[in-house]
Amino acid sequence: MFVLVNLKAYPCDGPAVARAVREVSEESGVRMAVAPQAAQLETIHDTGAETWAQHVSPVEQGSHTGSTLAEAVADAGAVGTLINHSERRLRLADIDGALSAADRADLETVVCANNPAQVGAAAALAPDAVAVEPPELIGGDVSVSTADPGVVKDAVDAATAVDEDVSVFCGAGVSTGSDVAAAGELGAEGVLLASGVAKADDPEAVLWDLVSEI
Ligand SMILES: O=C(CO)COP(=O)(O)O
Numbered sequence: 001m002f003v004l005v006n007l008k009a010y011p012c013d014g015p016a017v018a019r020a021v022r023e024v025s026e027e028s029g030v031r032m033a034v035a036p037q038a039a040q041l042e043t044i045h046d047t048g049a050e051t052w053a054q055h056v057s058p059v060e061q062g063s064h065t066g067s068t069l070a071e072a073v074a075d076a077g078a079v080g081t082l083i084n085h086s087e088r089r090l091r092l093a094d095i096d097g098a099l100s101a102a103d104r105a106d107l108e109t110v111v112c113a114n115n116p117a118q119v120g121a122a123a124a125l126a127p128d129a130v131a132v133e134p135p136e137l138i139g140g141d142v143s144v145s146t147a148d149p150g151v152v153k154d155a156v157d158a159a160t161a162v163d164e165d166v167s168v169f170c171g172a173g174v175s176t177g178s179d180v181a182a183a184g185e186l187g188a189e190g191v192l193l194a195s196g197v198a199k200a201d202d203p204e205a206v207l208w209d210l211v212s213e214i
Pocket residue numbers: 006085133137138139140171172173174192193194195196
């Protein structure tokens with residue numbers, strides 16, 4: 001199971017969360033990573049935590065002001081990137097372009113999708129993983145693996161039907177160890193979460209709970 005903590009644009013102490021992620025990951029043996037704001041990638045990488053980008057632009061080096069260049073993200077220490085997050089949607093051609101950019105920079109890729117049909121379409125572009133995140137459950141208190149287990153199962157089926165090598169993650173409302181365990185039972189190989197950690201009074205305690213049933 002892979003636990004990927006997306007800090008979005010929350011006003012949290014990113015380096016403190018990253019240090020806790022590194023410690024919990026090292027001590028539990030569970031793979032965990034942090035996806036901070038692009039401007040914080042190097043700072044987060046310096047904590048020793050596995051570091052991911054929240055987005056890369058579908059561009060090559062050149063005249064692209066305001067872009068998030070995959071090579072720059074990798075130079076800052078990221079080893080992977082989200083693409084097409086629900087809060088950073090891309091057109092199909094741009095998802096494909098962002099995947100090419102990530103490949104060029106040797107970044108692992110997770111393409112996000114709203115539902116199983118989009119998961120199937122995303123899997124056809126051959127990312128390393130797809131993540132199903134129903135937008136209506138994002139930021140809520142009830143985990144996708146509890147509120148809508150069928151969507152996770154259907155996402156696994158949809159991805160497998162297209163490409164068995166594409167892993168399936170799920171996210172939205174995940175905040176406890178039993179949410180993570182339920183996701184695993186449904187066939188997910190990773191979870192994406194944000195508010196459960198970024199808005200917690202004690203992020204480290206939440207991180208320990210997240211890995212408690214793996
Ligand atoms: O969008 C998400 C992770 O990328 C999920 O967010 P929440 O964990 O806040 O529901």
